[in-house]
Amino acid sequence: MKTVRDTGLLFHRYIVQMLRNPVWLVVGFSTPILYLVLFTPLLKSLPGVRGFPTGGVLQIFLPGILALLAFASGSSAGFGTIFELQSGLIERLRVTPASRFAILFGPLLSGLVTMTVFDAVVVAVGVGFGFHVHWAGLAVLTVLLWLLATLMGAFSTATALVTKEISAFAAVINGINLPILLLAGVLLPISLGPLWLRVLAHLNPLYYLVVAARSLAVGHIATAVVWQAFAVLVPLCVLVLAWATRVFRRAVA
């Protein structure tokens, strides 16, 4: 109960702060839109190529963009944490009796809300380009995207608390981001690649989400790939949240 209340209080603080900084919102909106407008035209000739899944180009590409958005919004959470660490805010919160989980999850929750709004805009723009919406699939996909963003957000926040300063944090996060994104087939399906790449991708949690997202985008919900994505993301999310809460509980200089 106390955890829920504290999470609510901190969520409110972060969402108000985000709305007061519109520049940030504009940048956040423009990235996925730019992908849609400037990258989709390149894919026109791909259907029919061996390995390319069936369905329209946007049914393949747009779920990838949503996954990318969730991944990026989560993994950038730590930049704010570094700033708050250096401004003394984290310490100010840690010395109050506020729930440690709430100190972690309050800002992540506000990130989820903004991400969901971005997602809605991306889907709306996608519809303009010919994306066909399957509502039930989209709803399940939204849950998967929340899981991914929470997982990455908790990981990023805890990494920020451990590294404590911006250059070390950026090195770790950027070093991890690129291989994970490339090995997930976010922009182009991994199924286009050679066998070794396809095998390697199975070690990447994001890969499962991207494959499930493409299945859900064409309205296929009760499929193996969807269950696999939940089976990978749910335990991983719980594990990383527990670790990040522990980092908050322990000493942070």
Add this chain to the structure above:
Amino acid sequence: MDAIITTHELKKSFRSPRGSVDAVRGVSFDVARGEIFGFLGPNGAGKTTTLRMLTTLLPIDGGTAVVAGCDVAHRPKAVRARIGYVSQLGGADAMATGAENLVLQGRLYGGDLATVKARAEALMEILDLAEFAHRKVKTYSGGQRRRLDVALGIIHEPEVLFLDEPSTGLDPQNRANLWDHVRALRDRGTTIFLTTHYLEEADALCDRLVIMDHGEIVVEGTPRDLKRQVAGESVVLSLRDADGAGERASALLGAQPYVRELSDEGDQVRLYVEDGGEALPQILRLLDAEHIGVRSMHLSEPTLDDVFLRQTGRSLRDAGSGTGDEGRAA
């Protein structure tokens, strides 16, 4: 004594690439309810580390600490509910208003909205922040920001308020103003624990203090008693640059019966004498006879710096500058 903080052999060490550094080496002291208690010492003496252990921010390596009736190591949550803490950084949200900061803080301590709002309003009145209550903190001056930090630390009416180097970065006027507010808080019943490396602050503000150096308590007492231990008054002689003037003057003056203690600090010689007024003319005559030129001469009551000097052989003003924490602890 009705002690609100009791520590026994408190210890903390940090691992560094060159091995373990003992930041706090067995510190024991009591703080009485309702007093302003100070930790004075150079940077790296272990003041902040001790304070961070008492406020549950750092795990304790050895020894025990009881704050407001709760053991810090075993009941950190209970301790957090009973204390307030203002770090060197403050930690106010720059993009939010002062009032918003206070309301969030009060609610995180469990207060309901109406109570917290009323309390925030009253506090901003007391701390001369009422007219800035609904401005963003980023527009605050240094002094206003510091007062808001203090308000954040006492929004939940804690039994003890911890202040880490409260007046760092403040100009003398704002510093004096902050001191007045801290005294007023004590007069309303809050116990204050503060760390400082400013002698003047410790002297003017603290009811009782300990002087810390290299992770250990060097001496403990009221500012007045501590200064009284350094008998008499101090005379600081600044000499003209002649060959070995300092050494010659030290040898000469050290042999005089009215000089109790003497320290040669290069071009300065510091002496402690029973009666300054009587000693000054004698010192001048003596140096004149030996043709040792005096640039200036300065007579003062003993300060806490004299106490520190006597206990550690160094001046507090010199001890803090230059090297970092590890250098000091070595």
